[in-house]
Amino acid sequence: MTKQEHIVNTALTLFYTKGLHAVGINEILAESNVAKKTLYNHFASKDELICACLAKRDTQFNSWFEEICNKPLAIEVAISLFTGLKLWFANQVPKLGHFNGCFFINAAAEYPNAQHPIAKQCMQHKQTILDIILTALLATPELKNNKVKALEIAHTLLTLKEGLICQARVMRNQSLVMPSITLLKHITQS
Amino acid sequence: MTKQEHIVNTALTLFYTKGLHAVGINEILAESNVAKKTLYNHFASKDELICACLAKRDTQFNSWFEEICNKPLAIEVAISLFTGLKLWFANQVPKLGHFNGCFFINAAAEYPNAQHPIAKQCMQHKQTILDIILTALLATPELKNNKVKALEIAHTLLTLKEGLICQARVMRNQSLVMPSITLLKHITQS
DNA sequence: ATGTGTGTAGACAAGTCGGTCTACTTTTAA
DNA sequence: TTAAAAGTAGACCGACTTGTCTACACACAT
Numbered sequence A, B: 001m002t003k004q005e006h007i008v009n010t011a012l013t014l015f016y017t018k019g020l021h022a023v024g025i026n027e028i029l030a031e032s033n034v035a036k037k038t039l040y041n042h043f044a045s046k047d048e049l050i051c052a053c054l055a056k057r058d059t060q061f062n063s064w065f066e067e068i069c070n071k072p073l074a075i076e077v078a079i080s081l082f083t084g085l086k087l088w089f090a091n092q093v094p095k096l097g098h099f100n101g102c103f104f105i106n107a108a109a110e111y112p113n114a115q116h117p118i119a120k121q122c123m124q125h126k127q128t129i130l131d132i133i134l135t136a137l138l139a140t141p142e143l144k145n146n147k148v149k150a151l152e153i154a155h156t157l158l159t160l161k162e163g164l165i166c167q168a169r170v171m172r173n174q175s176l177v178m179p180s181i182t183l184l185k186h187i188t189q190s
Numbered sequence C: 001a002t003g004t005g006t007g008t009a010g011a012c013a014a015g016t017c018g019g020t021c022t023a024c025t026t027t028t029a030a
Numbered sequence D: 001t002t003a004a005a006a007g008t009a010g011a012c013c014g015a016c017t018t019g020t021c022t023a024c025a026c027a028c029a030t
Helices: A003-018 A025-032 A036-042 A046-069 A074-089 A103-110 A117-138 A147-170 A181-189 B003-018 B025-032 B036-042 B046-069 B074-089 B103-110 B117-138 B147-170 B181-189
Strands: none
Touching (some): A003 A036, A003 A046, A003 A103, A046 A117, A074 A117, A103 B103, A103 B147, A117 B147, A147 A181, A147 B117, A147 B147, A181 B181, B003 B025, B003 B046, B003 B103, B046 B074, B046 B117, B117 B147, B147 B181
16 A cells, blocks of 8 residues: 555544534644655645545545445346445445545535536535436336436435434434335336 | 624524535625624534524424415415425525525534434424424314324425435535426325 | 723734655565 | 666644633623
């Protein structure tokens, strides 16, 4: 593992756990046992380091997300999506780390200016997630010839996903109810 | 308007627009034309001021939310909820100010420690919102004798609401699709 | 009129922030 | 072997942070 990767790994954990503004450069240095000069050799600024962390999390998260969406039938995509989320919320997905909400929603909350590179990267991530769901749905026999309906279902599933993540984060898993399979059937069949 | 209310109003706008960590005491003082001593006469710390802002937003938001949930039939509650959100996202609800996502989700993102007073207040807000939806549903003839189903529907509507708010915030209203009325019918009837 | 709020203006303390820079050491490759 | 590259440790800079405190002004009730 290169120094650069090591810094990003440490920084990502801290940023995701405590928030972007709450973690200072010095804390990252202390935690990763790296000299300040080394960090600034690899990243021009804190913002650039944050962007690298977002990129890393994007890769990490999407690979897991593609896995759980990869099911042959539309209803199975939906069910797998929500059982996967449930596992994540219960900290049973090691590669995603200790659950602390959506890193990109959290990051966007700290950088409200939509033109900021960090905000843009968060937008991009959400678009990618939608694409992953849509691709999975379009690969099913039920929906491969109905792009309009597939897109509509993808949007609904995405909305439920984001809603569940926020509730799991803010409510700390209390008062969290997953969509029933009956509901998912309605969504994927109607 | 008392000095205290004036300070909270100014602080709330700044906090909601720019984020909690991003806004300093001095910026609030400059914007509100108030002396530092005056602020610290009314609030013991920045955290306490933030809590006062959360409380103010809670009152403000809930009064609007109760209005839009106050419909005689379950399906109307659902439809009214999402048309209301759409108006909010489009900045057409003056009393809620310029849309910038859910203040409580944003705040919780900046204070990940669940024991922190700010995090607790965010949790409380979400519980209240669930109660408002549930109360509205239990007042309808379809659901007044079915508390279990009413609670299930309330949770689903809440999840969709949170998901839409996050998407509207992160994606800046791009790629945002409201639940279809057909879907809402399924949810409120099944 | 005389004290008691409550307000203003802003200096100040003590610490943190991101970021630069120097001096020195280790690793690596020609 | 030697020179360049990449690392360490940490002093330092200026700006900013929350919060305290002094000195003063005005309003109002006794």
